[in-house]
Amino acid sequence: MSTDHQADQTPTPRYKPYKPYKGAAGGWGALISVAQAWLTSDNALKNLRMMLKTNQNGGFDCPGCAWGDSPESGMVKFCENGAKAVNWEATKRRVDAAFFAKHSVSSLLEQSDYWLEYQGRLTEPMSYDAETDRYTPISWEAAFALIGKHLQSLPSPDQAEFYTSGRASNEAAYLYQLFVRAFGTNNFPDCSNMCHEASGVAMAQSVGVGKGTVTFDDFEHADAIFVWGQNPGTNHPRMLEPLREAVKRGAQVVCINPLKERGLERFQHPQNPLEMLTNGNKPTNTAYFRPALGGDMALLRGMAKFLLQWEREAQQTDAPSVFDHDFLNEHTASVLDYLGTIDDTSWEQIVEQSGLTLEEIEQAARMYAKGKNVIMCWAMGITQHRHSVPTIQEIANLMLLRGNIGRPGAGLCPVRGHSNVQGDRTMGINERPPAFFLDALERRFQFKVPRENGHNVVEAIHAMLDGRSKVFIGLGGNFAQATPDSPRTFQALSNCDLTVQISTKLNRSHLAHGKEALILPCLGRTDIDLQTEGTQAVTVEDSFSMVHASNGQLQPLSKQMRSEPSIIAGIAAATLGATPVDWNWLVADYRRIRELIADTIPGFKDFNQKIENPGGFYLGNSARTRRWNTPSGRAHFRANILPADLVHERTRATGQLPDLIMQSMRSHDQYNTTIYGLDDRYRGVKGQRDVLFVNEADIIRLGFKPGQKADIVSIWDDGRERRVKGFTLLAFDIPAGQAAAYYPEVNPLVPLESTGDGSHTPTSKFIAIRLEAASETGLIMARSA
């Protein structure tokens, strides 16, 4: 048992001493891994053909990550983990009525996440029968009617939660938000709340737009690229190529990550035979800094402090300016406040909090100052902290000082996760929608749009826990496993009168059901989507704001599966009738949905024509052209102060000192809560996931031995015990005082109340923990005091 609420069938092999991975990222290892996935798949040949049709050649958009490719290259790009995602979705195995007749929900709860998804695609709508504790078949019409009945009988529309995961297409997302707003609420918790929310909030305040300001081509023109808190070798493999090209060209690639991630060190291109035959591999970085968890803001402030010092020296010696004064004068506000805050931040605090030496900070600052055009990329290592918003604003501050926003080869690049998470926001999946968007909806559809902010993920969990929300509908994703404080999230879902999961594969959220519950099987990106007017394309938006079409290629496993837009239309029609639009007419031909998008969302004029272009079209970005959508019309320096203490006061209030600060992260063999396998090749882990990466000296300091099992307990002042049991301690190359473990296994340790200021994102990269002797193994050893 790894956690209190779930039994994990993961085999626990005997501890083998940790052996680091010697190969480059990508390369033979990746090909072997893909080949294994294909050979063990029952659909191998078809999948191979399909894989070659991904992306910009009339095929489907890769359901992996949101990284974009150059629209001009025309080359089919794929990566190991994209191949895994496709293969996983395109299985022939099915989870049908016979499967559910065989397995009760309680027996399924005993299975691991890996086992649940491995059973195959969901192929028919199912409804929960409490008497037999089983899911049994239900017709689509009866399922829609049940949802309509529950929604209509709620005293207030705000008592329903409408979750979205970032794979939903633009068409599905637009229809969903239109339905939910016509129903009367802005309760749109979505995966973005746990992901890049802080980037959106921070950037909107700093530069007036919540999206990245660079496009793919900018990477070719940058002379320095900083990669903060991101593991592209696993999570955005196609990004390694531009990084390697940059190094080859002599640009600086600076990685800031406490772990030495393999992909950031070396990379072999899996499509370059010569490199692979010679086993040659190229470095992907020119410098690597390993800060304390949450220490990035201090490092950034330190870099800014060096710049300010050099700027003052330059002014006294007539040397060239370090700052871009023209840009500062013409385009920015509050720079003096910011410089004052830099002066007020002490070197002692910077060094202490960053976990780096003054020399390292100076080196990082020099690399930044040397770059004429600098790109800064970041991901979850930056966004899942309490002070993520100020940290990202510090990235923006540093970039503004040298005018690194709004010119070729330079800019801000939050690297998105899910393949269409950015598009979903553009389409209005937003619990705090901007007024201009609501106005446009109101004008176009003539109904009174709800104006009050709705619930984000954490607020939705609280509302369901307190009984304020009664219905949960999930458009994809795995809410029960992706969210923090797992036992409470389970309770929240179980409290509901109705839970509805629109999904491709079985997962734990289907087992955390309300009094009544539905599983609605939908088509995925790879499936051919046939509606009454013919085969349909959907559209998605990547991290660089490129919008393009995606066409499924595979015959769906069952006629009973429906597309996301058609399921939403069914629910909407059963709840609202044919108002404010004729839902079923709309989904007969998705071009009709795109017409509505064109009418109401800026940048989508002539949408249907524009997607005829195979590379899609660029949505544009105001900050990129130095137009600042802020109240003052300028880019804003944000004079945030460094946190006085990174450890939360509610942890301090317990009087217990943390043994370690832990981050939760992804292995190489997973896609979020989808577990493809139990290995983490680049980190040298095989056949296990219940592991805690810790520095050997820390293991010994805490009275354990490498390879021994321990319970992990997190520290928070609400009297709840948060514990996961029997994690193997791996002696690992990780900075002292830190630990790392896999998500979602450690989600029970993240307190629901521990969230980012201004972002409400669970602090999944900063969890104060203690280790205790394992409570459920024979290996209990006394702990030294």
Ligand SMILES: Nc1nc2c(c(=O)[nH]1)N[C@H]1C(S)=C(S)[C@@H](COP(=O)(O)OP(=O)(O)OC[C@H]3O[C@@H](n4cnc5c(=O)[nH]c(N)nc54)[C@H](O)[C@@H]3O)O[C@H]1N2
């Ligand atoms: N194959 C695959 N691809 C994916 C996903 C997947 O699960 N599998 N998930 C998708 C999604 S939704 C997302 S959001 C992205 C996630 O992509 P990433 O953000 O790369 O995902 P994580 O595994 O959470 O990695 C976080 C990285 O940040 C580092 N880190 C942790 N804390 C800190 C810190 O305080 N400071 C710094 N500087 N670094 C820190 C960790 O060591 C790790 O290398 O990937 C997307 N792509």
Ligand SMILES: Nc1nc2c(c(=O)[nH]1)N[C@H]1C(S)=C(S)[C@@H](COP(=O)(O)OP(=O)(O)OC[C@H]3O[C@@H](n4cnc5c(=O)[nH]c(N)nc54)[C@H](O)[C@@H]3O)O[C@H]1N2
């Ligand atoms: N501790 C910790 N927690 C985290 C994170 C972390 O780093 N640490 N990361 C957070 C992040 S960045 C994110 S984005 C969230 C992810 O949260 P989610 O997006 O909710 O989770 P996923 O695991 O991506 O969802 C997987 C499920 O989606 C369904 N699915 C797959 N494809 C489709 C499709 O095309 N359509 C539909 N309708 N369903 C589909 C399948 O049934 C599958 O089981 O987790 C967050 N949680």
Ligand SMILES: [Mo]
């Ligand atoms: Mo994400």
